[in-house]
Amino acid sequence: MKAQYGQVVLVDGGGFFPELDDQQDAAWFLMDAMMILHTDAVGVSEKELRYGRAFLLAQQKRSKLPLTCANLWDKQTKKTLVAPYLLVKKGTATVGIFCVTSEKADLGVSRDSVTVEDPTAAATRTVAELRKKGATVVVLLSQLGKVESEDIVTAVDGIDAVIVGRNTPLLQKGRMIKTTVACYGGEQGQYIGRTLLTLDAKKKVATGDNETFILGPEVGENPSMLTLVKSFEDSFNDKQRKKEKERAAAAELNRANGGTGNSEQAVDHYLGGEICARCHKAEQEQWATTLHAQAWKTLVDAKKDANQDCIPCHVVGYKKPGGFQTGDDAAKLANVQCENCHGMGTQHEALPTQARRITEATCRGCHTAANSPNFNFATYLPHILHKPQGALKPLPPNPAKQKMLQGGH
Ligand code: HEC
Ligand code: HEC
Ligand code: HEC
Ligand code: HEC
Numbered sequence: 001m002k003a004q005y006g007q008v009v010l011v012d013g014g015g016f017f018p019e020l021d022d023q024q025d026a027a028w029f030l031m032d033a034m035m036i037l038h039t040d041a042v043g044v045s046e047k048e049l050r051y052g053r054a055f056l057l058a059q060q061k062r063s064k065l066p067l068t069c070a071n072l073w074d075k076q077t078k079k080t081l082v083a084p085y086l087l088v089k090k091g092t093a094t095v096g097i098f099c100v101t102s103e104k105a106d107l108g109v110s111r112d113s114v115t116v117e118d119p120t121a122a123a124t125r126t127v128a129e130l131r132k133k134g135a136t137v138v139v140l141l142s143q144l145g146k147v148e149s150e151d152i153v154t155a156v157d158g159i160d161a162v163i164v165g166r167n168t169p170l171l172q173k174g175r176m177i178k179t180t181v182a183c184y185g186g187e188q189g190q191y192i193g194r195t196l197l198t199l200d201a202k203k204k205v206a207t208g209d210n211e212t213f214i215l216g217p218e219v220g221e222n223p224s225m226l227t228l229v230k231s232f233e234d235s236f237n238d239k240q241r242k243k244e245k246e247r248a249a250a251a252e253l254n255r256a257n258g259g260t261g262n263s264e265q266a267v268d269h270y271l272g273g274e275i276c277a278r279c280h281k282a283e284q285e286q287w288a289t290t291l292h293a294q295a296w297k298t299l300v301d302a303k304k305d306a307n308q309d310c311i312p313c314h315v316v317g318y319k320k321p322g323g324f325q326t327g328d329d330a331a332k333l334a335n336v337q338c339e340n341c342h343g344m345g346t347q348h349e350a351l352p353t354q355a356r357r358i359t360e361a362t363c364r365g366c367h368t369a370a371n372s373p374n375f376n377f378a379t380y381l382p383h384i385l386h387k388p389q390g391a392l393k394p395l396p397p398n399p400a401k402q403k404m405l406q407g408g409h
Pocket of ligand 2: 068167203229291294295296297312313315340341342353358359363364365366367377380381383384395396397
């Protein structure tokens, strides 16, 4: 379509987060996929809030996906949760895009942090604001279902096109509702709708038409998308394999302890910091500048990287579940990483509401009197905090360094 038409705006109606709790990875994957397609605007409904407000906002920050919704309000900031509307310039057209979602939807875990405003009030206000800001075309991403979507474009003037979402049946040909072209795209992302709008001399919409196409095998492959799909599937398969192994190990342990051998209990374990970086990029980048990120190189340079007396404090989770077992694990688990201070990744709450405080005891496990005689929590801490600390005085040299270099077997 981009090759065929000059001024193409690509939108997604929203409601794309997965249905199941254990498919959370599909959420960030779809957001990355829509970025690869250069999607101009994406609607938000309560489905995108199913893993919590913080998860959605963190993923938006990371992926930079242009999310919009005019009637979801953040109770904390008293602003809309995401952009109330987006203005996209394409050639001679300025397209204003906004989304409204249903007041009746169950906000689940986000109900204490987000409220839903009356969609008609939000649409009336937003259309006026978009026209004032110079929008020549106005598109509504509606998460109201078929009947209410048709009602709202009848009640609110000035909406040129509506993408009808939330359990709506697929209609191959869209229809006109007063002066609005409606698109009924069906479910499961197997279809793409095309709304053609022709503009008059004043760049206002003159005529419109909609048709929906199934995405069959004749749609060519996109190399970046293939790479993304592969990396998603690899990590997904890895996780499944690991889960299988753990289930088997837990069952084995359970049998050894006289149980029935079918323990389904999840075993907590280390994951490695690469996973954390996916959602905590800023912390990861700061961590990479600290000496903790060099701790393995220190052992390699000293030719002590196979020495069991040295490894424990210079890697993640030595000889513990999921942790560093042998040199083969160095790529993933070498150095003092996130989990050395924050604990096993599998204990990460789905929706942490407040940071667990890290105390001196966390450091003292490694910064012992023998290996780190200068250690002082107050002076050492600023050197590892993730938030900028301004200019810091370098710490004095570690008097135990020579002893460590000579130590071990
Ligand atoms: C899928 C995304 C995701 C991944 C992966 C992830 N986190 Fe988080 N984490 C969050 C969100 C969302 C929050 C809460 C909001 C915030 O602080 O950004 C959070 C909060 C935290 C907090 C502060 C709250 C607390 O419990 O102390 C820490 C520390 C943290 N994460 C560490 C980690 C570590 C370590 C890893 C890797 C083992 C990790 N995270 C992996 C999403 C993620
Ligand atoms: C798993 C072990 C481990 C834990 C836990 C740990 N550290 Fe470290 N830390 C090290 C090692 C090993 C080094 C030396 C890295 C190198 O240079 O090879 C180090 C180095 C440092 C340095 C750099 C010292 C210098 O000479 O510049 C600071 C600062 C530091 N740690 C602070 C902390 C603080 C604060 C905590 C607790 C919040 C902490 N560390 C927890 C193992 C650990
Ligand atoms: C109990 C935990 C622990 C063990 C075991 C340990 N280290 Fe360390 N190592 C540390 C900590 C903590 C530091 C940072 C101390 C500081 O700067 O205050 C460190 C720092 C170092 C440094 C200095 C890095 C630099 O350039 O400043 C070297 C070299 C080193 N360790 C090598 C070794 C060797 C070799 C062994 C085995 C003989 C070993 N370590 C065993 C915790 C440990
Ligand atoms: C040496 C210990 C240490 C390491 C290693 C470490 N952190 Fe932290 N982290 C802290 C401390 C201390 C805080 C501040 C919380 C507090 O005051 O207790 C913190 C806070 C956080 C928070 C809460 C939000 C913030 O920025 O304050 C997140 C998220 C987080 N860390 C993620 C990570 C990730 C991801 C990594 C690995 C790339 C990592 N941390 C490595 C000590 C550590």
